[in-house]
Amino acid sequence: MDVKTLCLGILCRQDASGYDIKKHFETAFSHFFAAGFGSIYPALAELSDSGLVTCDEECRHGKPGRKVYRVTEAGRQAFIAALRETEPRHKVRSEFLVLMYFAELMSTDRLREVLDQRAQEIENLFTKADEFDHRFGDPLSAGEQFVSGYGRALLKAAREYIRENRHLVENDHKQNLTTSPRRIRA
């Protein structure tokens, strides 16, 4: 599922500008999807061209002019069709785990730094999740509740695991970094 389709989905919930949509990615979608302006603005232009959304430009004396997009009936149907066809994949790409995997090739100091940084990042994500859940305004939909709880549950598991197992990599007393053992193919 690409950014274009996600934008369409967000617009099925509420009218929004590109900037609003970016905010949505950073809050509601933060723990399972990322998108930058460089993906969002072209996506909105394409959606507009194909008639899946319409665009009202607010007149402002300044240059840019805030553009508020609204989904059309065709757009809504297209998104519902996309939901029917999308494979429910789930992919992780973790440089953090790569570093842990190669712990033997890293200094203890660097390992500690990386683990602390990751632990801190997890705490920040908890805070962000709290802010999202307790924002006032609309109550959370069932989907939002499920997804928010999911993120929280995995965050909790990650925090606990790191706390209890960081010693596995930190206490790894290394010999010589340049001659650490290599396996020979059988």
Add this chain to the structure above:
Amino acid sequence: MDVKTLCLGILCRQDASGYDIKKHFETAFSHFFAAGFGSIYPALAELSDSGLVTCDEECRHGKPGRKVYRVTEAGRQAFIAALRETEPRHKVRSEFLVLMYFAELMSTDRLREVLDQRAQEIENLFTKADEFDHRFGDPLSAGEQFVSGYGRALLKAAREYIRENRHLVENDHKQNLTTSPRRIRA
């Protein structure tokens, strides 16, 4: 961190062919990094060109000729440097969670199907993790243990969360899909 660097890392542990490296991505790295042949083979060619690895081609009467790569001292140092400089990011891209987020726009049947599929996928990943841990041959390194345990811990959390919370989205009694409520910007 790109596929090229990861290939270099894998080669710091053991000599391998492109095919072997693909296997490594599918087993040891499966829950935190993915790479296909279309990334791996060009990466190995580039590593070879820049002198970070050498290549022994096994002569075979057939055409392809298995190529076994070996890291050079320069390559080893380059990888260790990469480990020092790599930011410990951790990104998820989950179409599954996107679907859950938009549960209101999906039929209960489709939601059940998606949840069952995800649950099954998680079970498969547990099986794969077991196979990886209990393979004979080399015992797991500290890094491998940490990463394998991490994957397992998060898998467990995901399984439990889905079991206990799928009702949130499944029991969402929908009215009319085409006119479900939309929020208006404040």
Add this chain to the structure above:
DNA sequence: ACGGTCATGTAAAGTGTTACATGATTAC
């Protein structure tokens, strides 16, 4: 004044995915 937020957009570069093309060997 200055920093943060609001606001839009383009272009190039980087990276990965998919499909294609080929063929031997091994296990059932």
Add this chain to the structure above:
DNA sequence: GTAATCATGTAACACTTTACATGACCGT
């Protein structure tokens, strides 16, 4: 015999990331 696994590689395509370019408004 036939399917799976072993084995390499290219080319086109899709998509995202990053850097650039611009500027108003609001709070302190």
